[in-house]
Amino acid sequence: MLLVLLFYICACSADQEYDYSSAVDSLVELIPLQRYYYGNLSAFADKMEAKLSTIRRALSKMRPVLESAETQQELFVGNPLRAYSLLRQLHHDWPNWLDFVEQPIGAVEVKHFRSLELMLPNQTDMANAVIGLEQIRDMYGQTERDLASGLLHGQQHNVQLSSMDCWSLGRYYFHRKRYVVATVWLGLAADRYNVSKEDVYAVQGFHRVELCQLQAASLMRQNRNEDALTVINAALEILPWDMRLQSLHSRLQNRWLVRPRLEFAEEPLPPADDVQRGCRGQYLWKTKLNCRYTWTPFYERLKMEELTLDPYIALYHDVVSAKEMTMLQNYGRMNLTQDAQRLLAKHCPLPEAIPLVQSLHTRLEHMTGLSLNNSEGWLITNYGIGGFFGLHKDYFDEIEEALRGDNRLVTIQIYLSNVSQGGYTVFPHVEVAVKPQAGAALVFYNLLDSLVGDSRTQHHACPVIDGDKWIATKWLSAKEQLVSKSWKCQL
Ligand SMILES: O=C(O)CCC(=O)C(=O)O
Ligand SMILES: [Fe+2]
Incomplete structure (x- = not known):
């Protein structure tokens, strides 16, 4: 088992930068590491136990012999067999026991621990995970206490943060001078x-005195000061x-004598803004x-939901x-890389030549015209963790469009x-929130009839609270539609 894992680990290049927090697909890699x-x-504990x-x-075996020797010392050594045995034990056994106790325990396991150090999550992973938790906290109006007790957006999850988890978050914020949250x-x-x-806390350098x-x-x-x-x-x-x-x-x-106490009151949560209301599922029907x-x-029957007519946003199931x-997803798994625009997401391009993509194209052309x-x-x-994509537009503004010669x-x-x-796609200007549904295609028009960007189509991907969000995205060329006029009935 260990050999298989070592092989798996060595197969990855030593100088590879690991980045776990920004995709669930990468976080999964932590499980074999934890195993x-x-x-x-x-294995280390077994060896220690065997030695013990x-x-x-x-x-x-030694104790009863020693007890009888202590009580009748002359009588004990007066017996030649007991005397011989005593001599032998001290002459021969003592140095052997010394060797035995000096032998390091679990040298192999120690070596294994060291060999994996390069693969451990780093500071960036920890910092990104904190950003993800903050996203969940703020977007869904949670408190730190809610997060710690596994209450996420009104749903009680079967998980709690431990004292050490909270200590690590406290230290993180303290070192960033964010004392209220720390x-x-x-x-x-x-x-x-x-x-x-x-005793376990102590191994992790976590001590009550330091916490206080x-x-x-x-x-x-x-x-x-009074609270301190x-x-x-x-x-x-x-x-x-x-x-x-x-x-x-x-x-x-x-x-305390020189500085009077300032009144401290916990800040109430601010009212939800338009994006937050969407992510929380609070837009009106x-x-x-x-x-x-x-x-x-292509389809015998295609279920299509209109979400708004102007701008046009529809969901095909x-x-x-x-x-x-x-x-x-499997294609994505092998090719994901860090997304420059999204801190907590990874992405990869999909080659057009794949037969599945070709079939998808035919289908989508029939579907959208x-x-x-x-x-x-x-x-x-x-x-x-908490993966999101801030409010943005998909279309290009005037300068970008001029450079590219096309728009989306x-x-x-x-x-x-x-x-x-979590993980909804929300359009706050038109109060549309779309819950991810496997297999469904969200289609929206980014441009006005004048072919200028429609700012009402700005959208936001809400932080994922729980689960694994995968999407595939394509932006259709405006120029191509004008040339092909494929949406017109060809009579
Ligand atoms: O993840 C989402 O729901 C939205 C993603 C998005 O807006 C984009 O990739 O441009
Ligand atoms: Fe987008």
Whole structure:
């Protein structure tokens, strides 16, 4: 098992930059790493246990002999057999035991741990994960306490952040001088602190005294000296002799004399803006629009939902089959790279020559009545923790259009997966929110009749709360439609 994993790991080049947080597809790679970490640590523990059990068995044999020797010393060594055995043990066994205890335990496991260090998530992964959590917190109006207790946008998830997770978030914000949020996370770390786990915490460099010190420091930076003193007093009750706490206590008392307490009140959450309302599913239902079936040569029956008529936004259901979605995702899996525009997403272009793409083109041309020729290639995207795409337009403004000699008349965005929670595509100016539905194609017109960009089509991809969001996107050429006029009935 270990060999297989080592092979898998060595197959990746040593200087490769790992980037896990920005796509669920990359986060999956952490699971074999965690499995290896577990296996290696337990192999180490087995060896330690085996060594311990050898020592304990030897000790249990030695103890009764030593006890009888202690009580009747002359009588004991007066017996030649006992005397011989005693001589032998001290002459021969002692140095052998010394060798045995000096032998390092689990040298192989230690080597394995080291060999994987290059593959571990780095600071950027941690920072991106924090950005993802912040996106979820702000977009869905959560508090840090909600996140810590697994309550995400009204849904209780079967997961909690541990004291160490909260401590790590608290330290992250403290070092970035964001003391208000640091204080909240450190407070949560203190609430979740479990004394019975202190030995494990210590391995991770997590100590109660340091937690209290950081909590106090973070409060002091906000001039909340009285609260800092309360934290330190509580800590001193548990650890009265700790010098660091004592010195902080006296510093705080002096500081308290010179700086009066500022009133502190937690800021209420700001009211939701238009994007946030969309992501939270709070737009009003549009009563005049409907869902209808259309017929095309390719589909017997195609379910089409109009989302707004002006600008025109429609959702076609079941355009791509489950098998095709898997094929497209698998292609993406092998080729995803970091997305320059989206921090928490990876993407890759899809070659037009693939038969599946050709068949998709015919289908979409029948479906939309538009030509897919001469348009930009397909792009497959996979989002990561809290993966989102800020408010943007798909069309080019005047200067960009002049440079490119074309514009993007229509966007076709196919959802290649369902998303358990979050990840809507929202158009805040026209209050349209689209929940990702595997196989459905979102089609919207980016340009006005004058062929100028329609700013009402600006859209935002909401942070994914839970699940794996995959999409395939294509932008159709405006020039091509004018030339081919394919949407006109050719009578
Ligand atoms: O992920 C989404 O829902 C929207 C993506 C998008 O707007 C884009 O790729 O241009
Ligand atoms: Fe877009």
